[in-house]
Amino acid sequence: MHVSLFDSCANLEENSSKLLQKKKKCLCYFWMCPRGRSGDTTRVVVWTLISFLVDGVKSGVQIVKMDPRLSKHWDVLLFSFAVLSVLHGSAGEIPGRPTTGGGVTVLPPVEPDGPQAYPEPEKDNLPVFTMDYPRIQIPFEITLWVLLASFAKIGFHVYNKITIWVPESCLLISIGLIVGAIMHSVNEEPPAVLTTNVFFLYMLPPIVLDSGYFMPTRPFFENIGTVLWFAVVGTLWNSIGIGMSLFAICQIEAFGVQDINLQENLLFAAIISAVDPVAVLSVFEDVSVNEQLYIVVFGECLFNDAVTVVLYNMFTFVAEMPVVEPVDVFLGVARFFVVGLGGMGFGVLFGFVAAFTTRFTSKVREIEPLFIFMYSYLAYLVAELFAISSIMAIVTCALTMKYYVEENVSQRSCTTIRHVVKMLGSISETLIFFFLGVVTITTEHEWNWGYILFTLLFAFLWRGLGVLVLTQIINPFRTIPFNLKDQFGLAYGGLRGAISFALAFTLPDNIGRKQLFVTATIAIIIFTVFLQGISIRPLIEYINVRRTNRNLDTINAEIHCRLMEHTIAGIEDLCGQWSHFYWKDKFMKFNTRILRRILIRDNRAESSIVALYKKLELQNAMEILDTVSGDISAAPSIVSLHEEKKAPAKPKKKFLAADLRSMHDILAKNMYKIRQRTTSYTSKHALPNDSRTREILIRRHSSIRRSLRPGSFQTAVLPKSHKYFSLPAGKNLDSNFPPVRQRGIDDHETMSEISFPAKHARFVSPSRASSKAALPLRRLDTLEEVPSVDFLDERRARRGLPRTHSSSSEPRRHAEKSEKENEDNGGSSVPPVWAAEPRDGTTRNPLLRRPQWNPKN
């Protein structure tokens, strides 16, 4: 900051507009060549930022005047640069006239102002204070840009309401526009950071990796046909439709665009047919539209990026060809498939390699996440190397490896991977939207009413038509056809976004009307993002698109989902007519028999994901319960639970239903968080929100450890902690909890009360505590024991027995018996499984049981 301030001030003081110009050029050059070879350039970004602060040039001059001494020591500083660079042996740069480290110098570096005699008298002295701005310039400025964009994002979320009604991309573009306006007003050149290489090698991969990695796998594969249909055919349809119609428009003399030929039109059309409905997706998520619509929009945006880029490359190539022969068209079609399928091939290959690698990373947890990124990026780069669809490669790579990798890596690595993927993707996209805003203001536009309006019109028209026609074709193949409302959602969700802009911006310069294309692209992006992006929420709500409660994260829902799946699979087997369930079944078999064996380290813990989740939920529940009673400091947030803890001291009757309910709420809320990991990642800018649960888990580990250390659980040394260790543990909680448990529990409780009256006597005895400790997980088994005598009596007195006990069936009796056994065992020597664990110490506590969730380090 200081340097640049200083520098700019120096410039200003010189009042040399010529220098300024050079500086700008240099800046430009710097942005064009972000790998840092440009040597000494100006510090425009910083300068710009400062300019914002000090409101323009004049204040800048004032600052200079405040500290004129600085500029006089310019030479000293320069010298110190030299010393520094020599000292560090850093590429032998001579400050003030640095040649580029990489050997490419296009523009002469800015002449530092003032006389510049290198050998100064002071050269013998060791510099006390040196600065080497050129050295850090590029990363420094990039960092500042990213920061600026990130601050903007923070800003939006200060007011939550804004982002509900106005999509984030709109806001980002707006901020970009403002920044652009400021830059424009100070005559600053826009940062030309978006070169083809930068975009394709650095900015695009994070975005698509993000989408690919967080693609909800199951719905995607259930709808893969439709997704690909819309993504591939839909994009082709749009590109060709728009391209042809625009070409027709170009023939009209009045518009003055006859010089745009068919290839260029097609190229342009391909650019603007890349939909990027981030905004729409978040709206869809909020209003929870039906899963089919959601996944089709999601998948479409992902794969049509791939298609668009392929088309883009093809058409750029074609646009440069003087003559297009028919054979080229066929070659183009062939190439299209080679590129697409080749990308998929590489993706799958690298995905499996990545999964296989993570099999062996258990000892090097620190770098585990790295493999994921490196392999994805490698897939991308290799695909790029062979000029096949790199987007396809990285997406399939992410899709392929995700499942296996997440089982192999530790929980923390998994979280890290997700966060980093999310973060990078979101940064890239933020930057692109931001630049879009800046560029909109600062570049010169070629505005052609006719062409641009027709572009808008055709984009809208062909999108709508395409959706209509394509749905008619695909509907007969779908179990759940898209109705008109869905189709509207699909068509209206066709926002254009970052990819389009970047593609347009990176058009080769030999395209004659590049400026017009950029302008038109920006126009269509702004039009769709602002108009459609803002209006889609009210519209979707208004027309009442079929909705799904996708956030229905209850165990019952999960169980029944699975039940239904199996039922359908079974019925399909029975009636001999198979759909994707059949193939899924086949794949699962193949997966279990072969893939998992190879790719997953611990493949014996082969459980369905659902089961895993459920297990986790329960562990989590236990977690929460433990936290309640045990180590409250570990979870200070659960305030209400403090009361619960204190409550036991009071007579049982005081436990109002409200308390129980709140307990229940807490339970319910915290219990099922984990499953959201499938659903909540899909929104591009939202980070997974399961972190909290995991933190609790982790915290819990430590708290358990802590509480275990003082002594064994069984001993009466720590009656309190022992009581609190698990939810219904102590007697005090006892009184509190039975009702809760009771709800979950069914009739055999009543039975047990009757048939085992002796129990109640035992009930009060301290020995039972151990089995109670097991309660959270063995809730039902232990239920009978729970109600204390008085409780029971009370109940009887109050309302008699709620259920006729005569109806109890044999199994219930059986259950009770086994329960009784459990109790007996638990009370004395052999505790139930769950109770046993805490006693044994950290290694065997339930949270540590499953390897996946065990923090391995």
Add this chain to the structure above:
Amino acid sequence: MGSWQARPDHQRHYEELAQKTGFSTEQIKNLHKRFQQLSGNQETISRENLENIPALANNPIKKQIIDAFFDKRNQQDGESGCLEEITLGHFLMVMSHFRPPQHKSSEDERHAIRRQKLRFLFNMHDTDSDGTITLAEYRKVVEELLSKSGAIGHEAAKIIADAAMLEVASTNVPHMAPDEFYEGITFEHFEQILNGLEMESRMHIRFLDVATTTMRCGKGSSSSTY
């Protein structure tokens, strides 16, 4: 069996069934073929016939599915109990639970269809036909669901079923007094608990309209040996 289908009384039979089940006659023809394939050209299918389908072997809830076919409650004629053998009509009736809804159906129809599917699921749980899913019944289903998932299956199933039951109870009877307990899931509660769950995409089978013999044969031969 071509001669069979050509006979006019079969045509009439088909039409009756079509009216009853809502399938098109083509679909019924297809399903009839499958029926004959399964039954070995008998008039009825017995439990063994279904149990021998190799494709079903890996289905964790095979038993429940087969039971559903022999459950009179799924015939929608108000009876309960078990059938020993099922005819084509029964077969179709059960299948008709999975018919995709018509493209344009009113809200009420949709609701009715949903209810019907839920009822089907409910019946799968409620093995003793007493109108409630008790914990034992629920546990059993969950256990079977998880039976393919290895070691954790048994223990986890219990826990999960318990938690699920707790959930049902807390959803449906939020104001339960401390001394009450939950007796079992009634159909109303069942409906309630699965209220927001999307069933459209999960409980439908696209029954083939046209007799795509090649396709069916191909798949049929690959997965079933008869």
